[in-house]
Amino acid sequence: MRTRPLTPLLWTLFSAGGTLAALLYPVHLFLVGLAFPLGIFEPPSPETLARLVAHPFTRLYLFVFIALPLVHWAHRFRYTLYDGLQLKHLFALVAVLCYGAALVGAAAAGYVLWAL
Amino acid sequence: MSAHGGGPEARGGAAPGAYTPYHPRWYRRRVSVWWWLKRPTYATFVLRELTSVFVAGFAVVTLLQVRALSAGPETYARFQQRLESPVVLAFHAVALAFLLFHSLTWFNLAPKAMVVRVGGRRVPDAAVLAANYAAWIVATASVAAVLLAAR
Numbered sequence: 416m417r418t419r420p421l422t423p424l425l426w427t428l429f430s431a432g433g434t435l436a437a438l439l440y441p442v443h444l445f446l447v448g449l450a451f452p453l454g455i456f457e458p459p460s461p462e463t464l465a466r467l468v469a470h471p472f473t474r475l476y477l478f479v480f481i482a483l484p485l486v487h488w489a490h491r492f493r494y495t496l497y498d499g500l501q502l503k504h505l506f507a508l509v510a511v512l513c514y515g516a517a518l519v520g521a522a523a524a525g526y527v528l529w530a531l
Numbered sequence: 532m533s534a535h536g537g538g539p540e541a542r543g544g545a546a547p548g549a550y551t552p553y554h555p556r557w558y559r560r561r562v563s564v565w566w567w568l569k570r571p572t573y574a575t576f577v578l579r580e581l582t583s584v585f586v587a588g589f590a591v592v593t594l595l596q597v598r599a600l601s602a603g604p605e606t607y608a609r610f611q612q613r614l615e616s617p618v619v620l621a622f623h624a625v626a627l628a629f630l631l632f633h634s635l636t637w638f639n640l641a642p643k644a645m646v647v648r649v650g651g652r653r654v655p656d657a658a659v660l661a662a663n664y665a666a667w668i669v670a671t672a673s674v675a676a677v678l679l680a681a682r
Contacts, residue, residue, distance in 0.1 A: 430644075436586045437637040441630045442671040444589050446678050447596065448623030452614040459681035461607045465600050467681055477597060481590045488587035495580040500564060520590065527598050 425490055425514075432487025439480065474528045482521035489517035582633035585626040638663040 451458035459467070467473055493513040496502045502509055567573040599610035613619055641663045642656035 432586075433633075433637055436630070437634040438667055438670040439674060440586060440589055441627065441634055442674045443593070444623060444627050444630055446675065448589075448592070448614065449620065449627065452611070452620060456679055458611075459678060461600065461604055463681045467677075468597060468600055477593065481594050484586045484590050488583040488590070491580055491583035492587075495577065495583070499567060499577055499580070501562070517587075520587075520594065524594050524597075527594065527601065531597075531601050 425486075428483065428486040429490035430487075432483035432485070433491075435480065436484040436487060440484070443480075469531050474531065478521075478524055478528050481524040482517075485517040485520045486514070489513040578629075579632065579636050582629045582636075585629040586633060588622075588626060589630070634667065638667065 446456065450456045458464075468477065490513070493509055496509050496513075497506070567577040596610060599607045614623075638660065642659040645659070647654040647659055
C-alpha cells in the first residue's frame with residue numbers, strides 16, 4: 416500500500432472549510448445575495464463597505480472566508496467525480512484540476528485583498 | 532491505491548496470467564452512472580456532496596464583490612446591479628437552499644465526526660449538536676449585526 420502523506424492535511428482543510436461554510440455562508444449569502452438586492456434590508460453604503468473591507472482584520476477574515484471553503488469544495492467535488500461519475504481511472508487528473516482550481520482561487524483572493 | 536494482494540487464486544479461480552493491473556478480468560457488472568438515482572438515500576448523498584459546488588460558487592461571488600469594491604464606485608454599482616437581476620437572484624435562492632442543506636447535514640454529522648471527551652467520559656451527541664447549533668446562531672447574529680449596523 417502506497418502511503419499518501421498529504422491525505423490528513425487535505426482532510427483537515429476540507430473539514431475546516433466545511434465548518435466555516437456551515438457557520439458563515441448562509442447568513443452572508445442571504446444578506447448579500449437576497450436581502451440587500453431585494454431591499455429587505457438597507458445595504459451598507461459602498462464607502463462604508465470599502466472602509467470595513469480595508470481593515471486588516473477584515474482582509475484576513477475574507478481571505479480565510481474565500482480560501483478554506485474552496486479547498487473544501489475541491490476535496491468534496493473530487494470524490495463526487497470519482498464516485499458519482501465513476502472517474503476513478505482519472506485519479507491524478509481530477510485531483511490536480513480540483514486542488515489546482517482551489518489554489519488559483521485562493522491566490523486570486525490573496526492578491527486582491529493584499530492589493531486593496 | 533488499491534492493493535491487489537492475494538493473487539488470482541484468491542478471487543475465485545481466474546486463470547493466472549489473466550491478471551491486469553487495473554481491471555482484473557473476472558465478471559463484474561457495470562454500474563450505471565445514474566446509480567445514485569436508484570434510492571432516495573443515494574440521491575440525498577449526492578445532493579449533499581453537490582452543496583460544495585454552491586459553497587465554491589459563493590466564495591467566487593465574494594471574491595468578485597471585493598474586487599468590484601476595490602475597483603471603485605462605478606464598478607461596484609455595476610456589480611450591485613448584476614446582483615439585482617432575476618437570474619442572479621434565482622441562482623442565489625437555489626444556492627441558499629443548498630448552503631442550508633450543507634449546514635444542517637454538516638452539524639448533524641458533527642457528533643459522529645468528532646468524539647469529545649471530558650474527564651474520561653464521552654460528551655453526549657445531543658450536547659455536541661447543541662454546541663454546533665449555538666455556534667451557528669452566534670456566528671449568524673454577529674455577521675448580521677456587523678453588516679446591518681454598518682452605515
